[in-house]
Amino acid sequence: MRLHRLAAAAYFAIALGSVVLGLVVGSATPAWLVTMWYPPGEAVGRSPLLPVLGGLLLLGLVNAWMFWQVLRRPAPAGGPMGRAARWLRVLLYADVVWLLIPSYLPDLVETVIGLALWVPALVLLTVVVTGSGRFFRLALLLFGLVEPVRAVMDALADDAQPLIFAIPVGVMVAGVAALVMMVMVLLAQWRDGRWSRGTLLVGVGTFASPFLVALVDALTRGSTIESIAEAMDVLYVVWLARTASELNRELNCEPRRPAPPRVPTAVTAVAAVALLMVVGPEYAPRLTYTWRSEGGMDCWLRSTPPRVADIPVHERDRAYLCSVSKPDREISDQELIGKGKAACARFAGGEPVRARPALLALLCPEVIGRRHPELLLSSAQVERQQAEERSRRREQLRREARAEDARCRDPWPALRTRFQATASYYDWDGQPYGIYDAEADTSGDAETIWDAYSAETLAVSGQLALIFTPAQDWATCVTAKALRSAPPPLRRRGWDKVVEADIVSGSGRLVMQTLSASRVRFPDLARGGPGRYRLRLYTREGVDLILVYPARR
Known part of the structure; x- marks a missing residue:
């Protein structure tokens, strides 16, 4: 018995024995190790035993057929082979051996070894085949290099791969290029004439294996049967071995033109049905x-x-x-x-x-x-309209504030100074207005005032003074006057409260915050430079009078 027959029979006998052993011990592990060549996962133990063993037995039969094809002796040569053909046969057999031996090397190393075997073989194949023009062979080489380039980029760059291979379109393009390359290789083999019809049919069958795996995946949804179906993808290995085995004709020999390979009608129908089951109806078509x-x-x-x-x-x-x-x-x-x-x-x-x-x-x-013309405006037009509306609103507020300011009067006109101003202040939400040193950090003073907050009208801490007015629906007229010395007493009659407190100005500038929307500017209230100042507040409903003058030592 020849070696290929003996190896195939021995392997199938071992596979059959492992399946029987699995039935006896109630586990698919022995058959899995013999046919899949790696330890089973947890999902195998959770799957039904009989379907798994049936799939593994079928896989053992397929693997035995593969050994039959791979270990066959090369066909007798019709003449002396050229150097390119001999090297091509060596590379093809080396690729077959590499694909059959289980490897636990890093992904990058496996990618480099696989490409080192396949890319030179592809180049030599374009040199060895006859019957195809130079442009056809050049296109075959270019399409064949797309997938190796993608594999190298994927192995080297990982997640930082170039954009063309990082998006689904790039992956799809690489897959389409690989299919086109395979079609062109089979066409070149058919035109060359040295390869048998069986080899060409095995090459055509490599197209059906991805669809078979996708079909099984769609029907089983990632179960153990899917892993078995993926392991049955051995047609590519058989095609490589038969291509190397039948590479037996010298280039100067006149190639024969065999009859076009004919696929049985039943095989075509089954492949078409499988393809339709994988693709499925387009229930949600996309434009x-x-x-x-x-x-x-x-x-x-x-x-x-x-x-x-x-x-x-x-x-x-x-x-x-x-x-x-x-x-x-x-x-x-x-x-x-x-x-x-x-x-x-x-x-x-x-x-x-x-x-x-x-x-x-x-x-x-x-x-x-x-009915909605505003919806036809662009974002720029809407933004421009909103900016114009905000500007109109601000101008309206300024006009109203100027009118309010004009109604305010100086409550002590007899006490005149160039350093004074009057403005209206709205207290809608109970917020006070303040006098503070322009160059000092008054955040600590503000915290002190608010922590010790009481019902007082005037609250002072360090370089900050806050004046609290009662909440009301009308404006309070505020008049502030800066003096160089203490003013004469003002009769308390007509005022609800008269309070005094000291405020410090380290920089020599005491400022009143902006009160009115008309932007009335109050003068510097520290007439005597840096130092301590006395702040006196006269207040009644709707009117505040503030006098600021240097405090006595």
Whole structure:
């Protein structure tokens, strides 16, 4: 018995024995080690025993067939082989051995070894095959190098890989390039004529294996059967071995043109049905311009819909879909657009609609604009209108404040000084107004006043004085006068309170905070420079009179 037959029979006998042993001991571990070549995981123990052993037995049969094909002796050469063909056969067999030997090396090392075997083999294959033009072989080489480049970038850069391979589109492009490369390799083998129909059919079968794995994954949802199905992807290894085995014709030999490989009708039907089961019906079709990435980052992350004037015309449907789509509802883009158009029609007819007009403006701005013209403005126009409104409001407040200031009168006109001012102050929320040293940090003084807060009208601490006025719906007229010496006594009649306190000015500048919206500027109240000042407050309903003068030593 030849070696390939003996190895295949021996392996299948061992696999069958491991399955029987698994039935006896009630565990799939022996059969798993023999057929999968690595220890089973926890999911194997939780899966039903009979289906797992049945899949492992089928896998053992497939592996035995693989050994039969791989260990066959090369076909007899029709003539002396060239150097390129001999090196190509060596690289193909080395690649087969590398794929069959379990490896526990780091990912980067495995990637480098795999590429070191496959890339030179691909280059030599483009040199060895005949019957294809130079442009065809160059295109074959370029398509074949896309996947190795992606693998190198993925192994070297990990998460920081280039953008073209980091997004799903880049991964899809690399996968498509690999499929195109395989198709071109099989076409080149068929044109060359030295490879048998069986080898070409095995190569065609490599296309079905990914769909088989995807189908099993969709039906079993990540169970143990999926791992078994992935392990059955040995057609690629068999194709490499048969390609190396039948590389037996010298380049100067006239290639024969075999009959085109014919796939049985039953195989074609089964493959088509499997493909349809994997792809499934498109229950939620997407418009071409709304293709979404895995993270959904092509939609705007905002709580309000964008303004129609800010979106180009060709992007408005997409903006509408991004605003109304919800991740927990599977509704096709066409259905959403159709509902929006129907709402526009009802809105134009005066019927009530549940959709917000700001959203419908993205689909039918001419309809929404008749009743809501403000929705057709751009963000810049809205911001400009808001700025103009704020400016008008500020000017209105200044006019009202100037009118209030004009109604205020000096309560002690006989005491005249150039350093005085009068303004109106509104105390809507019980907040006091203050006098403080312009260059001092009065935060500590403010904390002291508020910590010891009482019902006093005047509160002073260090370089800060706060004047509390009773809450009322009208303005308080505040007059402050800075004097060089103590003023004469003023009759208390007509005043509710007269209080005094000392305030310190380290910089020689005591300022009154701005009271009125008209921005009345009070003078410097420290006429004598740095030092201690006496602050006297006369107050009655609606009127405050403040006198500031140097304190006696």
